[in-house]
Amino acid sequence: xxxxxxxxxxxxxxxxxxxxxxxxxxxxxxxxxxxxxxxxxxxxxxxxxxxxxxxxxxxxxxxxxxxxxxxxxxxxxxxxxxxxxxxxxxxxxxxxxxxxxxxxxxxxxxxxxxxxxxxxxxxxxxxxxxxxxxxxxxxxxxxxxxxxxxxxxxxxxxxxxxxxxxxxxxxxxxxxxxxxxxxxxxxxxxxxxxxxxxxxxxxxxxxxxxxxxxxxxxxxxxxxxxxxxxxxxxxxxxxxxxxxxxxxxxxxxxxxxxxxxxxxxxxxxxxxxxxxxxxxxxxxxxxxxxxxxxxxxxxxxxxxxxxxxxxxxxxxxxxxxxxxxxxxxxxxxxxxxxxxxxxxxxxxxxxxxxxxxxxxxxxxxxxxxxxxxxxxxxxxxxxxxxxxxxxxxxxxxxxxxxxxxxxxxxxxxxxxxxxxxxxxxxxxxxxxxxxxxxxxxxxxxxxxxxxxxxxxxxxxxxxxxxxxxxxxxxxxxxxxxxxxxxxxxxxxxxxxxxxxxxxxxxxxxxxxxxxxxxxxxxxxxxxxxxxxxxxxxxxxxxxxxxxxxxxxxxxx
Numbered sequence: 001x002x003x004x005x006x007x008x009x010x011x012x013x014x015x016x017x018x019x020x021x022x023x024x025x026x027x028x029x030x031x032x033x034x035x036x037x038x039x040x041x042x043x044x045x046x047x048x049x050x051x052x053x054x055x056x057x058x059x060x061x062x063x064x065x066x067x068x069x070x071x072x073x074x075x076x077x078x079x080x081x082x083x084x085x086x087x088x089x090x091x092x093x094x095x096x097x098x099x100x101x102x103x104x105x106x107x108x109x110x111x112x113x114x115x116x117x118x119x120x121x122x123x124x125x126x127x128x129x130x131x132x133x134x135x136x137x138x139x140x141x142x143x144x145x146x147x148x149x150x151x152x153x154x155x156x157x158x159x160x161x162x163x164x165x166x167x168x169x170x171x172x173x174x175x176x177x178x179x180x181x182x183x184x185x186x187x188x189x190x191x192x193x194x195x196x197x198x199x200x201x202x203x204x205x206x207x208x209x210x211x212x213x214x215x216x217x218x219x220x221x222x223x224x225x226x227x228x229x230x231x232x233x234x235x236x237x238x239x240x241x242x243x244x245x246x247x248x249x250x251x252x253x254x255x256x257x258x259x260x261x262x263x264x265x266x267x268x269x270x271x272x273x274x275x276x277x278x279x280x281x282x283x284x285x286x287x288x289x290x291x292x293x294x295x296x297x298x299x300x301x302x303x304x305x306x307x308x309x310x311x312x313x314x315x316x317x318x319x320x321x322x323x324x325x326x327x328x329x330x331x332x333x334x335x336x337x338x339x340x341x342x343x344x345x346x347x348x349x350x351x352x353x354x355x356x357x358x359x360x361x362x363x364x365x366x367x368x369x370x371x372x373x374x375x376x377x378x379x380x381x382x383x384x385x386x387x388x389x390x391x392x393x394x395x396x397x398x399x400x401x402x403x404x405x406x407x408x409x410x411x412x413x414x415x416x417x418x419x420x421x422x423x424x425x426x427x428x429x430x431x432x433x434x435x436x437x438x439x440x441x442x443x444x445x446x447x448x449x450x451x452x453x454x455x456x457x458x459x460x461x462x463x464x465x466x467x468x469x470x471x472x473x474x475x476x477x478x479x480x481x482x483x484x485x486x487x488x489x490x491x492x493x494x495x496x497x498x499x500x501x502x503x504x505x506x507x508x509x510x511x512x513x514x515x516x517x518x519x520x521x522x523x524x525x526x527x528x529x530x531x532x533x534x535x536x537x538x539x540x541x542x543x544x545x546x547x548x549x550x551x552x553x554x555x556x
Contacts, residue, residue, distance in 0.1 A: 002359065004348045005426030007433055009057050019056045020430040023049035023418055024456060027501055032525075034518030038505055039407045042414035049418050053425035064421065066343040070362055071420025075413035075502075077366065079135050079458070081373030083408065083506050086139040088401040089380035090147075090510070093310055095397065096387045099147050101299045101307035106148060108298050110265055112273045113150070114210050114222050118229045120144050121162035122206050123257040126233065129166040130250025131318040135458075135506045136372060137163045140314075142510030151278035152513035154213060157523040160498035160507055161209050164531065165202040165233075167460050167494035168194045169241065169249035171372070172322040175490050176246045179464035183472045183486050191246025193487035195238050196551045197538060198494070201531065202234035202253075212527060214274055222270050225261065232260035251319070279523075310383035314376065321375035327367075334369035343424075352436075353429045353470055360424060408509040415502045419457040428456055432467050436474045443543040444536035446471055446485050447492035451532040454496030458503060463493040480543055484552050488539040495532035498524045 010016045026048045030041035050068060053059040093099040106116060121141050128137040138159045145155035168175050169191070176194065180187035206226045210219040219226070236253040244252075299307070320326050339345075343362040350357050368374060384394050422428040435449040436442065449471070453463025467489050475485035497503055504517050504524075513520075541548035 002346050002348050003058075003060055003063060004350050004357070005353070005429065006058055007350075007353065007426055007430045013434060013437070016056075016430050017434040019052055020422075020427045022052055023422065023427070027418070028521070031501060031504070032518045032521050034516070037407070037515060038501070038508070038517040039411040039414065042411045042418070042501065046414050046418050046421075049421050049425075049427070053421055053427060057425050057427060057430075059425045063343060063346060064425065066340055067362070067421045067424040068417045070340050070343065070364060071417030072413040073364055074420060075416030076409060077368075078371045078373055079416065079502060079506075080405075080409045080412045081371055082135050082376060083139055083373075083412065083509055084401060084405050085373050085376035085380055086136060086143070087405055087509060088398055089310060089314065089376065089383060090140075090143040091397060091401055091404075092380060092384050092387060092389065092394075093307075094147070096389075098307040098310065098387060101303050102144070102311075103148050104299055105304045105307060106144075108304075109262060110269075111275070112222070112270055113276060114214050114218060114274050115225055115261075115265065115270070116148060117145075117158060117162070117209060117213060118206055118225060119258065119261055120148070121159050122209060122229060123233065123254055123261060125159065125162050126166040126250050126254035126257065127315070128318070129163060129170040130172065130248070130252075130254055131315065131322050135503065136318070136376070137166075138503055138506050139510045142507050146511040146513075149277045152511045152516065153519060153523060154277065154279050155511045156504075156507035156513060156516075156520045157279075158209060158213055159510075160503060160520070160524050161212060161527055162205065163503075164494045164497055165198050165205045165237075166250045166254070167497050168198055168490040169237075169246060170460065172251070172324070173245075173247035173249065175460040175464050175493075178461040179468045179486055179490055182465050182468040183482070185472070185483060185486060187246060189483050190487050190490075191249070192242045193483050193552070194246070194491050195241025195249065197487060197491040197535065197542070199234035199238045200538060201491075201494075201535065202237050203230040204534070205531075206230040206233075208527070208531070213279055214276075218274060221272065221274075224268060225264060225270075228264045229257055229261045233257040247324075306387075309386060310379070313383050313386075314379045317375045317379040317382075318372065321370065321372055327370045330369045331367050334367065336366040336368070338364045338366065340364065347424055349426075349429075352433065352473060353426075355469070355473065362424065404512075405509055407514065408505050411505045412502055415458060415500075415505070419462065422456060423462075428453070428467075429470070431456075432470050436470065439478070441540075442474065442478055443480065443485065443488065443539045444533075446474065447488045447536035447539045448532055450489035450492035451496040451528075451535075453489070454493040455500050455528075458497075458500040460490055460493045460497065463496070464490050481552050484539065484542060488535070492532055492535045492539070495528050495535060499528045 027045035030036045053064045125137040125141040142159040176191045236256045240249045340362040345359040347360040435445045438445040471485045471489045472482040475482045
C-alpha cells in the first residue's frame with residue numbers, strides 16, 4: 001500500500017507552509033545562536049522534521065524513519081566522503097611543509113590579501129566546482145586561505161561567497177543534467193539560458209567578494225584586477241554555455257580567468273598592499289593596516305613544483321573522475337544499488353507538483369569508485385607517497401583526520417537526512433507551492449524557490465530535481481517560458497549555496513573553526529539574500545522587459 005504526499009495537511013496553505021518551515025527555522029536559529037553545537041542542532045532539527053512529517057503531513061512513521069536513515073547514509077556518501085579526504089590531503093601537505101611553500105608561492109604572485117582572494121577563492125575555487133562540485137571547492141579554498149593566514153571567519157565566509165556563480169555548471173554540468181531529466185527540456189537550451197543569467201553575477205561576485213572583505217575603499221583600490229578576473233570568467237561562461245556545451249563551462253572559464261588574472265598581475269600591482277588576514281569590518285586587532293609591499297624570500301622553482309604537485313594530482317584525478325565516460329565505465333561494475341525495502345516506490349508524488357501521480361524512488365546507489373571523494377582519496381595517497389609518507393604514516397594520518405572530522409561528518413549526515421525526509425514527505429513541495437501562488441511576481445519568487453531548494457538540500461542539483469518540474473508546470477500555467485523559469489531555479493539556487501548548513505559545516509571543518517558555524521551563517525546570510533534577490537530581479541526583467549526578453553530565445 002503506497003502513501004500519497006499531502007501538500008496542504010492543515011486545510012490552510014498559510015498554516016501548512018508555516019509548519020513545513022519549522023525544521024529549517026529550528027536548524028537555522030539553533031546554528032545562528034552559537035549556543036548549540038552544529039551536530040546537536042542538526043540532530044534536533046532532524047527530530048523536528050520527523051515529528052512534522054509524521055504528525056502534520058501524515059507520513060507513516062516507518063516511512064519517515066527509513067527516509068531518515070537513507071538520508072544519513074547519502075549524507076556521508078558522497079558529501080562527507082569528499083570532506084574527509086580533502087582534509088586528509090590538506091593535513092598531509094601541512095605535515096610535510098609543502099603547504100608553507102605553496103603559501104609563499106601564491107604570495108609570489110601577490111601578497112595582497114584581496115588579490116589572493118580573487119585568485120584562490122574565486123578562480124581556483126571555480127575550477128574545483130567545475131571538476132567535482134559537492135563541497136569540494138569550499139573545502140579546498142577554505143583550507144588554502146586559512147593556511148595563507150586569513151582569519152577563520154574570512155577564510156570560511158569568503159570561500160562560501162565566492163562559490164556561487166560557478167555552481168549551476170558544477171561537477172561537469174551535473175545540475176543542468178538533473179534539471180533536464182526532471183523537466184524533459186533540452187539540457188543545451190537550459191544551459192544556454194543559465195549562461196545568459198549567471199555571467200552578470202560572475203562579474204558582480206568578485207567585486208562583492210572584495211567589498212565584503214576589505215570594504216568599499218579597499219575594493220576600489222584594486223578594481224582593475226577585479227574587472228579582469230570577472231570579465232575573463234563571465235565571457236567564457238557565456239560563450240561556452242551558449243555555443244559549445246554546459247558540461248565544461250566552469251573548467252574552461254576558471255582556467256581562462258586564472259591565466260588572465262596571473263598575467264595581468266605581472267604588469268599591474270596595487271599602489272598599496274593589503275596585509276590584513278581578517279575582515280575589515282571585524283578587525284579590531286590592529287592588523288587591518290595597509291602597508292608598502294615588502295620583498296619576500298621565495299622558494300626555488302623545484303620547491304614550488306613539489307608543493308603544487310599534490311594539487312596538480314588532485315586536478316588531474318578529479319577531471320578524469322568527473323567525466324561521463326569514466327563514470328559509465330566504472331559504474332558498470334563498481335556499483336551497488338540498494339532499493340530501500342519498505343520505502344522504494346512506496347511514496348507517490350501527486351499534482352500539482354508533478355503532471356501525474358509518480359512513485360518516488362528510494363534507492364541508495366553505492367558507486368564507490370566513481371565518487372569524487374574516492375578520487376580525492378586516491379590523489380591524496382599518490383601525493384602522500386610522492387611526499388615521502390610510508391603506508392603506516394598514511395594510515396596514522398588518516399585516523400587523525402577521522403577524529404578531527406567526526407562531528408562534522410555527523411552534522412553533514414544529519415543535514416542530508418533532513419533534506420531527504422523533507423523531499424519524501426512532501427514538506428519541501430509545500431514550501432514550493434507557496435512560492436508558486438505569487439502570480440505576476442512569480443519570476444522573482446520562482447527564482448527564490450531555487451534559492452530555498454539549495455538552502456534546504458545543500459545542492460543545486462538536488463534543488464533542480466526537487467523543484468524543476470514545479471517550475472515548468474507553473475510557468476506554463478502563467479504563460480511564461482518554462483526554459484526561463486527552470487533555468488532560474490538553478491541560477492537562483494546558486495546563491496543559496498553559501499547558507500546551506502552542509503556547506504557551512506564544510507567551511508568550518510576546512511578552516512578548523514569548529515563550533516563557530518553560527519558566526520559563519522550570520523556573516524553570509526544577508527549576502528545570500530541580497531544576491532538571490534538580484535538574480536530574481538534579473539529574471540523578472542527577462543520575463544517582462546525588453547531588451548532582456550530578447551535573451552529568452554532558443555540557444556544557437
